Amino acid sequence: MSVARARVDTDADLVEALRREESDAAERLIERFGDRVYRLARRITGLNEDAEEATQDALWTVARKIHTFKGESAFGSWIYRIAAN
Numbered sequence: 156m157s158v159a160r161a162r163v164d165t166d167a168d169l170v171e172a173l174r175r176e177e178s179d180a181a182e183r184l185i186e187r188f189g190d191r192v193y194r195l196a197r198r199i200t201g202l203n204e205d206a207e208e209a210t211q212d213a214l215w216t217v218a219r220k221i222h223t224f225k226g227e228s229a230f231g232s233w234i235y236r237i238a239a240n
Contacts, residue, residue: 166230173221213238
């Protein structure tokens with residue numbers, strides 16, 4: 156017997172806060188994803204300074220383009236795709 160489980164989006168609160176442009180939303184984004192995005196950027200760029208700039212650019216892009224996030228994938232996956240590009 157198979158039991159279907161609903162996927163819980165643990166980042167839904169953050170997505171909505173970003174969409175509503177809440178004053179602390181960007182800070183919450185950085186707290187939740189900053190380190191992980193930095194580590195990805197560091198692996199790609201190989202340099203701390205470039206990784207810091209790429210992280211800042213990626214998170215800024217996420218905040219600016221949050222209205223294009225459709226929820227078809229996990230929010231973290233969407234962020235990592237932006238960072239990798």
